[in-house]
Amino acid sequence: MTMTETLELVSANKCFGGWLKRYKHHARALDCEMTFSIYLPPQAEESKVPLLWWLSGLTCTDENFMQKAGAQRIAAELGIAIVCPDTSPRGLDLPGEHDSYDFGSGAGFYLNAKREPWARHYRMYDYVNDELPSVVRQHFPVNGRESISGHSMGGHGALVLALRQPGRFSSVSAFAPIVNPMDVPWGHKAFENYLGDERGDWRPYDACELVAKGASRQPLFIDQGEADQFLEEQLKPERLETVCKTHDHPLTLRRQPGYDHSYYFIATFIEDHLRYHAKYLMKR
Amino acid sequence: MTMTETLELVSANKCFGGWLKRYKHHARALDCEMTFSIYLPPQAEESKVPLLWWLSGLTCTDENFMQKAGAQRIAAELGIAIVCPDTSPRGLDLPGEHDSYDFGSGAGFYLNAKREPWARHYRMYDYVNDELPSVVRQHFPVNGRESISGHSMGGHGALVLALRQPGRFSSVSAFAPIVNPMDVPWGHKAFENYLGDERGDWRPYDACELVAKGASRQPLFIDQGEADQFLEEQLKPERLETVCKTHDHPLTLRRQPGYDHSYYFIATFIEDHLRYHAKYLMKR
Numbered sequence: 165m166t167m168t169e170t171l172e173l174v175s176a177n178k179c180f181g182g183w184l185k186r187y188k189h190h191a192r193a194l195d196c197e198m199t200f201s202i203y204l205p206p207q208a209e210e211s212k213v214p215l216l217w218w219l220s221g222l223t224c225t226d227e228n229f230m231q232k233a234g235a236q237r238i239a240a241e242l243g244i245a246i247v248c249p250d251t252s253p254r255g256l257d258l259p260g261e262h263d264s265y266d267f268g269s270g271a272g273f274y275l276n277a278k279r280e281p282w283a284r285h286y287r288m289y290d291y292v293n294d295e296l297p298s299v300v301r302q303h304f305p306v307n308g309r310e311s312i313s314g315h316s317m318g319g320h321g322a323l324v325l326a327l328r329q330p331g332r333f334s335s336v337s338a339f340a341p342i343v344n345p346m347d348v349p350w351g352h353k354a355f356e357n358y359l360g361d362e363r364g365d366w367r368p369y370d371a372c373e374l375v376a377k378g379a380s381r382q383p384l385f386i387d388q389g390e391a392d393q394f395l396e397e398q399l400k401p402e403r404l405e406t407v408c409k410t411h412d413h414p415l416t417l418r419r420q421p422g423y424d425h426s427y428y429f430i431a432t433f434i435e436d437h438l439r440y441h442a443k444y445l446m447k448r
Numbered sequence: 449m450t451m452t453e454t455l456e457l458v459s460a461n462k463c464f465g466g467w468l469k470r471y472k473h474h475a476r477a478l479d480c481e482m483t484f485s486i487y488l489p490p491q492a493e494e495s496k497v498p499l500l501w502w503l504s505g506l507t508c509t510d511e512n513f514m515q516k517a518g519a520q521r522i523a524a525e526l527g528i529a530i531v532c533p534d535t536s537p538r539g540l541d542l543p544g545e546h547d548s549y550d551f552g553s554g555a556g557f558y559l560n561a562k563r564e565p566w567a568r569h570y571r572m573y574d575y576v577n578d579e580l581p582s583v584v585r586q587h588f589p590v591n592g593r594e595s596i597s598g599h600s601m602g603g604h605g606a607l608v609l610a611l612r613q614p615g616r617f618s619s620v621s622a623f624a625p626i627v628n629p630m631d632v633p634w635g636h637k638a639f640e641n642y643l644g645d646e647r648g649d650w651r652p653y654d655a656c657e658l659v660a661k662g663a664s665r666q667p668l669f670i671d672q673g674e675a676d677q678f679l680e681e682q683l684k685p686e687r688l689e690t691v692c693k694t695h696d697h698p699l700t701l702r703r704q705p706g707y708d709h710s711y712y713f714i715a716t717f718i719e720d721h722l723r724y725h726a727k728y729l730m731k732r
Contacts, residue, residue, distance in 0.1 A: 234715065429462070
């Protein structure tokens, strides 16, 4: 892509010596206008910095993580930029798009839809994996080293993007990810409606399936709250644990007693994740 | 007060090893049901801990600070509980109560109203200063040492509560406080409507007037963003600076270049404030 994208600045807040900025742009992959947030640490004023992608969960926008996780403090110390995309196309009014919290707007599941009326707009995989990275590299002082993390649906997105593309991300982690979306209610509903009935089309978006397929050997670092209200029905980390063990895939799964699915859980452990990514991002 | 208040638990989230809890209770001072948040650090499971009162600004509830400031991390390290009251009576429908963001609901200004229809319910000074502290001391493992801080309208509240009661709080600080509400638009509107036309009734709620009166000698610690959108019209820290200088009242006013009025500003400097309060709260 050689054409320079046009970005419209929505807001800018100084934060821990760096800047949190929100931008609007026309997303070609999604054929709609999108907003994203980027935190630029103080170091970005002097030199190019590495970048962490953060993918958020159901119902979130680009704002929730930046407002609630407290990640900027550590990013400012380590010299890491953070980009938060939105979680679905916006500003459309497709039939049924706004009817439920776990499908349609706020619930793009980081995939490329095949079924109508979703196929034209709901292409969050391409948006998050290709278009937005290209936009970010054009406009901001980033050095090309990128890691990825996310929460819940966004944890699923982070694992899928990393496992499908060995070498693309320096490191990957997740908080309470949906590790086996094909076979839990949230993912089953989304995959059936976005992708159709063919389970073969679902596998490229399922972390357990991707580990079993064995394309990547990248270590996975995951935190999961033991008091998470979605643990038993939607998250099922034991399935990832089993498949990683079977296929000898490196996994660090920390079960955190008493923690739930909220941003208070993320805020508590985000420092560990940023320091984990920094080890890889700063490696010579 | 000997009667034990009834509290209804609304939610509980584990956070940095401690617990963030929200409770509902009937507030007698306000004659309505109120919700407050309390963060109990891990140390509170073993022994009684000191307490920081946080008073929020216009439009906030008990939740904003707990979600956005990142204070729990430091409170957990230092062993300090934090209580956030709501910013006005709730659940009423007084004429005009919900018409503007800077008066009525979400804008109680931490005073006891004298004018109708506000006088019966809008008694946030008594609620925050007497009733809620009594409730908290009855139900939670706090040791009686209390400091106070707040933001904007809540910074005004913190300064006023502390300056009127020498010795009541171990220490006081504020972020971007309304230091001279009598003579700025936000405060003038609130005082006129809640208190009436008599400026003598306004003075006990104005930090600059209270410093001039000289009842307290307690040091004031204040952070103010230089890019704060309300700096020139509503906040006017130079007035407090002048009156403190004239009356030899100890003031540390830090002007922070580039920072605005948002929670990103608070999040950046809350650690300094908590460590400041800890020095006083832990003093033997």
